[in-house]
Amino acid sequence: MAIKETDLTTGELYSEVKRGLKEIVGDEWVSDDPVVLIGYSRDQSLETAHCPDMVVLPESTEQVSRVLALAREFMVAVTPWSTGGNTGGGCIPQRGGIICDMRRMDRILDLDEENMSVRIQPGVTFGMVYVEAEKHGLRNVCPSAPASVSMLANYLDKGVFQVSNKYGVGTDSILGMVLVLPDGSIIRTGCLFDGTYGSICVEGPGPDISGIFHASMGVFGICTEMVAQLYPLPEFEDVIPAKFDEEDLEGVTEFLRQVAREDCTYETILFQDAYLAMGVSMNQDGADVLRAQMPRQNALVYIGGETEEEMEIRRAQLEVVLERTGTELAPEMMLELLKELVPWQRVFKIIQVTPRVERMTGCFELFWFNIAMDQAPEMARGFTRLAKKNFADTGPSPAGRPFAFEETTFYLQPLEFGRSGMLEMDAYPNQGEPEGIKRGLAMARDAVPFILERGGQFDRPYGGVQSGFGWVQTPMLETYYEVLKGLKRTIDPANIMNPGRLALPAEPGAV
Amino acid sequence: MSELTRNQYDPLLQVQKDAYRCGKCMLCKWIDHQEITDTEFMAICPSGARFRYEAYYASGRQEIARGLLEGTLDFNDRLLHVLFTCTECGGCQVVCADAGNKNPLKTIVALRERAFRDGLAPLPMHEQLVKSMENYENPWQQPRARRDAWMRRLGLADARQPEVKVLYYVGCTAAYDPKLQEVAKTTAGILKAAGVDFGVLGRDEICCGSTLLRIGDAAAYERVATRNMELLNDIGVERIVTSCSGCNSVLKEEYPELGGLEAEVSHSLELIDELIEAGDIKLKKTVRKKVTYHDPCHLGRYTGVYDAPRRILEAIPGVELVEMPRNRANSFCCGAGAGVMSAYPDFAGWVAAERLREAAGTGAEALVTACPFCEQNLGGVKKPKMEVLDILTLVSRSMG
Numbered sequence: 001m002a003i004k005e006t007d008l009t010t011g012e013l014y015s016e017v018k019r020g021l022k023e024i025v026g027d028e029w030v031s032d033d034p035v036v037l038i039g040y041s042r043d044q045s046l047e048t049a050h051c052p053d054m055v056v057l058p059e060s061t062e063q064v065s066r067v068l069a070l071a072r073e074f075m076v077a078v079t080p081w082s083t084g085g086n087t088g089g090g091c092i093p094q095r096g097g098i099i100c101d102m103r104r105m106d107r108i109l110d111l112d113e114e115n116m117s118v119r120i121q122p123g124v125t126f127g128m129v130y131v132e133a134e135k136h137g138l139r140n141v142c143p144s145a146p147a148s149v150s151m152l153a154n155y156l157d158k159g160v161f162q163v164s165n166k167y168g169v170g171t172d173s174i175l176g177m178v179l180v181l182p183d184g185s186i187i188r189t190g191c192l193f194d195g196t197y198g199s200i201c202v203e204g205p206g207p208d209i210s211g212i213f214h215a216s217m218g219v220f221g222i223c224t225e226m227v228a229q230l231y232p233l234p235e236f237e238d239v240i241p242a243k244f245d246e247e248d249l250e251g252v253t254e255f256l257r258q259v260a261r262e263d264c265t266y267e268t269i270l271f272q273d274a275y276l277a278m279g280v281s282m283n284q285d286g287a288d289v290l291r292a293q294m295p296r297q298n299a300l301v302y303i304g305g306e307t308e309e310e311m312e313i314r315r316a317q318l319e320v321v322l323e324r325t326g327t328e329l330a331p332e333m334m335l336e337l338l339k340e341l342v343p344w345q346r347v348f349k350i351i352q353v354t355p356r357v358e359r360m361t362g363c364f365e366l367f368w369f370n371i372a373m374d375q376a377p378e379m380a381r382g383f384t385r386l387a388k389k390n391f392a393d394t395g396p397s398p399a400g401r402p403f404a405f406e407e408t409t410f411y412l413q414p415l416e417f418g419r420s421g422m423l424e425m426d427a428y429p430n431q432g433e434p435e436g437i438k439r440g441l442a443m444a445r446d447a448v449p450f451i452l453e454r455g456g457q458f459d460r461p462y463g464g465v466q467s468g469f470g471w472v473q474t475p476m477l478e479t480y481y482e483v484l485k486g487l488k489r490t491i492d493p494a495n496i497m498n499p500g501r502l503a504l505p506a507e508p509g510a511v
Numbered sequence: 512m513s514e515l516t517r518n519q520y521d522p523l524l525q526v527q528k529d530a531y532r533c534g535k536c537m538l539c540k541w542i543d544h545q546e547i548t549d550t551e552f553m554a555i556c557p558s559g560a561r562f563r564y565e566a567y568y569a570s571g572r573q574e575i576a577r578g579l580l581e582g583t584l585d586f587n588d589r590l591l592h593v594l595f596t597c598t599e600c601g602g603c604q605v606v607c608a609d610a611g612n613k614n615p616l617k618t619i620v621a622l623r624e625r626a627f628r629d630g631l632a633p634l635p636m637h638e639q640l641v642k643s644m645e646n647y648e649n650p651w652q653q654p655r656a657r658r659d660a661w662m663r664r665l666g667l668a669d670a671r672q673p674e675v676k677v678l679y680y681v682g683c684t685a686a687y688d689p690k691l692q693e694v695a696k697t698t699a700g701i702l703k704a705a706g707v708d709f710g711v712l713g714r715d716e717i718c719c720g721s722t723l724l725r726i727g728d729a730a731a732y733e734r735v736a737t738r739n740m741e742l743l744n745d746i747g748v749e750r751i752v753t754s755c756s757g758c759n760s761v762l763k764e765e766y767p768e769l770g771g772l773e774a775e776v777s778h779s780l781e782l783i784d785e786l787i788e789a790g791d792i793k794l795k796k797t798v799r800k801k802v803t804y805h806d807p808c809h810l811g812r813y814t815g816v817y818d819a820p821r822r823i824l825e826a827i828p829g830v831e832l833v834e835m836p837r838n839r840a841n842s843f844c845c846g847a848g849a850g851v852m853s854a855y856p857d858f859a860g861w862v863a864a865e866r867l868r869e870a871a872g873t874g875a876e877a878l879v880t881a882c883p884f885c886e887q888n889l890g891g892v893k894k895p896k897m898e899v900l901d902i903l904t905l906v907s908r909s910m911g
Contacts, residue, residue, distance in 0.1 A: 031564060035590040038578045039565030044535045049574075057563060084565065085537050103563060108550070127544030128553070147544035148537040431532050 014053070017074050021056045021098075024066045029057040029104070040081060040091070040099045046365060046431065046440045047089035052079065052099040059104040061178055061186060061224040068222065069184030071098055072494050078182075079498050080218040082122040082150035087366060088460070090157075090217050095499050095506055100222060102150075108132055109225070116230040117175055117191075122152045122223065129230075138230040141167050144279075144411075152226045158215045158460050160368070160422050162302070164413055165260055165267040167231060169422075171214045176204060178225035179213060182492040189213075191227050212487055215460045218498040220491050234266075236311040237304030240318065241330035243295035249377035252297045253412065255325045256421070257373045259301060260414035264317035267302040270412040275426070276300075280337065293333055365440050367447050368424035369456040373414060376423050380410050382450055383425040390443040391427065423456070448472055474503040522624035522729075523580050529613045530580065533573035539603035539615060540568050542841035549836040552869050555602035557844050557862040558593075566593050569603035569615035576618050579625065586631050594622050595634055596858055598851045599725050600844035601812040623727025636854040637726050644735060648717040649683040659713035661685070661692035667699055670710030670746050677702075677709035677782075678748040678774070680762070682755035683718050684883040690890070691883040694754050697907045698779050702752075704910060705791045707782070709752075717742065721757040721809075724765060725849035733769065740766055743774065750775045752782050756810035756882035757848070763814055778810055780881050780902055784819040787826055794909040797829035802905070803875035804832060805866065805889065806842035807882035820881055820902055827909045833873045843869065845880075847888035863892045871895045879905065 021030045031037070032054045041049035053076075058064045071078045077097030084091055093099055106123030113136040118129055127147030129140045141161040143154055155170035156177075167173065176190030188195055189210035190203055204210075213220055244252040252270050259268040271279070276298055277291035301318060305311035322329070329335070371379060387408045411424040427443055430436025451458075452473055475481050481503070488495070488504055500506030523530070538544075540559055547553045554560040558567040565571035566589075575593065578584030597619050604616040626632040633641045643652040661681070670678040679702065685695040702709050720735035743751060743762075751774045753759040763776040786792040804824060810816045817839045824832045837843045846852070846862025867889060870878045877898040880886055890899040 029563075031589075033587070033589045034578075034584055035575060035587060035593055036564045036566045038574045038584055039568075039571030041574060042535065049577075055564065083537050084570070085535055101563075101565070125541070125544070127541070127547060128550045130544070131547045131550055146536040146538050148541060431534075433531075 013074055017070065017076060017098075018054060020070045020074075021054065021067065024063055024070065025056055025058050029059075031055050037099075040084070040093065040101070043084060043086040043089060043091050045087055045089040045092070046429065046437055046444075047092050047094075050092050050094050050096070052093040053096045055099040055101055057101045057104050061180060064100065064102075064180045064222055064224050065184040065186055067098070067100060068180055068182055068496070071496050072183055075494050076496060077499050078222075078496050080122075080222045082153040083125060083148060085145060085149045086153075087145075090498075090501070097496075102222070102224070105224060111136060111138075111230075113138065116232070117227050118230055119225065119227045120152055121225060122150055124151055125149060126151045126154070133230050134233060136230075137233050139233045140228065140230055141170075141173060143170075151228065152223060155226065155228055156214060156223055157217075160413060160415075162269070163231075163266045164415060164422070165265055165269075167229075167266075169415070171211075173229040174210070174214075174226060175229060176227040177210060177213065177223050179221045179223050181221040182494065182497045187221075192225065217501040219488060219501050219504060221497060232306065234304035234311075235306055236308050237266075237302070238311065238315070240301045240303065240315075241334045242299040242301065242322065242327045243330040243334075244297035244299065244327070246296040248297065249380055251325070251327070252299050253373055253376045253421075255299055255321070255327050256412060256414045257418035258321050258325060259299075259318065260416075260418035262317050262321055263417060264314040265301050265303050267300075268414060269300050270410060271298045271300055272296060272409045272411075273298065274407070275409040275411060290337070293331070295330055295334075298330060298334070299327075365427045365429055365443060366424055367426075367444075367451060368411075368422060368460075369451055369458045370415070370420050371423050371454075371456050373418055373421045375454060375456075376410075376412050376421055379423060379451065379454060379456065380408075380425065382454075383410075383427075383447060384408050386443060386446045386450060387427050390439050390446065391429065452476070472503070520628075521580075522621040522628065523576050523618075526576060526614070526618040526621045527580055529615070529618055530573045530576040533570055533613060533615075535570055537568075537570055538606045539570055541606075542602070542837055543606060546841055547836075549872075552836040552843070552872075555606065555837075555841065555843065557598055557600065557846055557865075558596040558858075560865070561858060561861055562596065567596065569607065569619070572597070572622065573613075573615065573618055576622055579622070586626065586629060591626065591631060591634060594619070594626060595632075595637075595726070595849075595854050596851060597849060598808070598844045598846060598862070599849035600808040602808075602841075602844065605812055605840050620727065624729050627727050627729065632727055634726075634850075634854050637850050640722060640726070640850070640853055641728060641731060644718060644720075644723055644731060648735070649687065650718065650722045651683055651687045653683075653687045655714050657714075658686050658716060659711075661695045662699065662711060662713065665696065665699055667703075667713075668708075668710035670712055670748060672710060673747075675708055675710035676749045677707055678743070678746060678751045679709050679711050679779070680719075680743075680751050680753045680758060681711060681716060682753055682758045682883065684887060685754045686716070688883065688887060691887060694883050694886070694901045694903065697901065697903045698754050701783060701792065701903060701907055701910065702779075705783075705786045707786070710748075712742075712746075715742075719758045719761045721755075721761040722850065724761060725757075736761070736766060736769055740769060740772060743772055746774075748774050750777065750782070752777055752779045754779050754883060756807035756813075757884060760809035760813035778814070778816060778819075778881065780823060781816060781819050783903065783906060784823055787823060792906070792910060794827050794906065796909050796911045798827055798905055798908050799829040800877055800905070801831045801833060801875050802877045802879045802900075803835050803870050803873045804838070804902075805835070805845065805870070805878055805880040805885060806839055807880055807885045808842065808844050808848060810881055811842055812840055820879075823902060823906060824879065827905055830905060830909075833875050835869050835873055837869065845882075845885040845888045847884050852884075852888055859888055860892065863888045864894065867892050867895050867897050871897055 037051040041051045077095040079093040081091045081099050081101045102122035105121035110119040126142045141163045143159040143161050159170035176192035179187050193204035273291045273294040277287040281287035303314040409426045413422045429440030541553045542555045607613045640650045681695045720732045723732035759778045846859040852859040879902050881902045
């Protein structure tokens with residue numbers, strides 16, 4: 001196929017692309033009006049806003065296929081957009097072009113109670129699946145992101161959940177996908193491989209190539225359908241808080257590691273006071289009151305079972321770890337508070353922590369990466385020093401801000417029996433002021449090399465040209481990076497899909 | 512604010528921080544996820560649900576405010592459409608104020624004020640409404656002399672009589688719309704039967720200014736509201752009750768910014784709820800009807816009145832109340848508010864049909880509400896067809 005050397009800035013071809021898109025989806029669902037486009041210019045990150053040239057809202061895989069074929073013909077960049085809540089600039093169309101807004105594909109296509117799986121489209125939120133799964137005694141695993149986030153996109157991006165200790169990260173729950181490749185062809189993976197998704201969720205043919213689409217930020221195509229695992233909703237559950245001294249990061253890390261290795265919990269997480277208080281309080285005043293009464297470091301252990309007996313066995317296992325590590329339970333008020341969070345619906349409430357954290361100054365700058373558990377304390381202390389350097393003299397806090405700008409929070413989850421951990425380190429720049437954004441980006445420039453030099457691994461290589469979180473590590477991976485580029489050349493020779501991501505070249509045709 | 516100052520002042524500056532700090536959590540599109548019972552009825556934003564582009568949701572409108580502030584965006588027809596298809600129902604506000612401590616509704620109001628400041632509003636479809644307010648002190652282009660047509664031969668007291676303690680502030684829609692005058696008559700009949708010392712202003716009543724405020728004409732609103740406030744404060748009653756949820760919320764929540772009313776303000780059903788509780792209203796007759804209740808945005812989300820209507824319905828013998836999936840603070844707008852019904856009747860009708868589809872799904876025979884404006888829009892839906900009633904109609908039937 002001849003590739004036309006152009007982009008959307010050329011008037012005549014611009015009209016041709018627009019006309020073509022309208023033929024595919026209908027007049028109503030294509031727009032190049034700047035008023036419409038500006039809505040797609042920003043996400044949860046500190047990245048500079050950038051508008052697309054056009055937006056298209058397809059309603060089927062077939063329409064997505066035709067949209068991508070058209071974009072490839074005209075060499076126009078395409079950025080997929082599901083619910084728009086990316087924390088790393090992933091859905092900001094940095095090269096302009098077309099935003100492919102998937103929100104009209106928002107149906108739960110099937111929920112298979114017997115095989116505990118759900119087939120969803122990109123516009124389906126975590127909340128929607130939760131509501132429907134609960135009716136069948138099942139649950140999806142949910143992240144600390146808002147319930148309004150696309151479950152398909154989050155799973156594909158290796159989301160980490162409140163039950164990742166037991167069930168793994170997002171990609172571990174994927175059973176099958178339908179993906180549209182940049183030339184418009186359709187590929188089916190896993191249990192959807194032969195297009196006859198039924199009652200048996202097989203893994204699909206090997207070797208499994210679906211991994212290249214994981215955490216790929218849409219550079220290889222657009223996922224239009226996914227089958228994901230559901231899990232039993234426990235009949236009995238409890239949340240147990242353990243407390244640690246202000247500086248005892250080593251103690252809390254070791255406790256988490258040992259609990260994870262015991263394999264007796266759904267989850268075990270370090271939450272620092274400010275983060276936890278914001279997460280469980282409906283408003284900031286409540287968060288301030290709660291925080292004042294909380295220990296600084298809180299390890300929450302979430303246990304449960306199909307029967308009360310099963311839960312008590314887990315509790316007994318946990319008590320052994322508590323005794324072995326000399327760990328104390330948190331004060332009575334914490335126990336009372338957390339009792340309110342069960343049953344699971346209340347735990348679900350914690351999960352929407354992101355928007356509550358954002359209520360401080362608009363965004364929180366989160367650096368999350370995998371790490372050996374014993375490295376977490378040093379990382380956390382170093383990050384705190386960097387935050388002090390970058391934010392200490394920011395100036396008076398705006399009214400309602402619960403703590404100083406230079407303060408940080410951490411969130412540590414052991415994964416895979418404690419072999420590794422997911423450490424999230426958060427800073428809170430002021431997104432409402434240009435100076436705040438400048439400082440936030442300076443913080444990123446300090447923090448990213450600091451993390452990489454100490455062996456931190458960004459398994460979700462988010463970030464744009466400015467904050468550049470994880471993508472800076474990709475070229476460092478040498479052969480891995482060359483293979484990645486080769487795959488990109490093969491699958492997307494015109495480089496239309498979300499160009500410039502993963503440190504891949506940004507210009508059309510330049511992979 | 513003087514006209515000169517107003518012309519120089521950019522109303523968007525008041526909301527600048529929110530525009531920049533919108534965290535894109537996207538919760539403003541749906542009801543609180545923890546309260547979803549039916550995923551088919553989880554949308555909270557009428558304009559977003561219909562037009563789907565990001566710009567039609569609160570999160571997108573924050574970006575529009577940012578674009579206007581930075582000078583990267585100009586007003587055009589699409590922007591006016593985006594702005595004026597918002598019903599200002601406050602659904603996004605409820606979710607965002609909880610989750611994100613932002614005020615998207617303020618941004619929308621500021622955007623409309625900016626449109627007025629720049630001479631791009633009122634919309635042609637709103638011009639008549641604004642002129643009508645100037646000429647007749649009501650939005651319906653009706654002469655003052657007809658304002659009291661509904662109450663002829665009812666023998667109602669003049670609220671300016673010294674012994675009158677309660678003013679029944681009828682509102683423009685219930686006073687002028689022939690189909691909705693029944694609301695005013697029923698209210699007056701119930702109050703009379705309950706022995707309340709109330710009066711009305713008849714043809715001297717003027718509009719509360721709600722419509723002007725909601726379409727963004729801040730200057731005209733201030734003129735009308737100030738005049739109305741002076742008029743109402745001069746009467747010297749202890750309490751003002753309204754039939755219209757819009758009047759209720761403006762009198763109660765907005766007038767204080769201009770000085771406020773001396774009298775207590777409440778919706779008529781709040782007073783009637785008290786009268787039932789006190790035994791001054793006896794609900795004796797059985798009214799066999801399965802109903803669902805539509806929370807008007809200005810009564811529910813704006814002033815927090817959720818329990819009183821439900822208590823009243825439960826007190827009526829024979830009435831069975833079933834809730835819609837979206838109720839109370841999660842209520843889905845009827846589609847009429849903030850000038851939408853006059854500017855975009857097709858869209859207003861679409862929203863109303865969506866609401867009635869939800870109501871029909873409950874198995875109710877009738878949708879009951881407490882706002883003439885909601886009743887007007889919901890009652891106009893052809894499909895699905897459903898009986899739409901004011902709550903006081905049921906009270907009246909039960910009183911016999």
